[in-house]
Amino acid sequence: MAKKQVQAADARSDRAPNPFTRFARYVEDAKAELRKVTWPTLKETRKVTLAVLGFVAVMAVILGLVDLGLSVLIKSILS
Incomplete structure (x- = not known):
């Protein structure tokens, strides 16, 4: 047992x-x-955040222009 x-x-x-x-x-x-x-300081966080926001803004403009150009191209082809 x-x-x-x-x-x-x-x-x-x-x-x-x-x-x-x-x-x-x-x-x-x-x-x-x-x-x-090791956490970043407030200054480092602000700096990196501004860099990311700047990059996003630039990419938004570039992609908007590409979209606009392609839209014009497609409209000219179809009409």
Whole structure:
């Protein structure tokens, strides 16, 4: 009888922990990793944000002009 209990205990220890324990461990590990992150300063964040917004504005103008040109071309071909 004791042998069966030992085998059952071994079988339980081979299984992965329950999902709640795994999720709690994941959250703890995520917190630990976030403490290691070097966060940008407010000045760096503003600088990069302005660069991205400038790039987006330039690309919007370029794509708008390409769209306008292609629209004129298609209209001239179809008419």
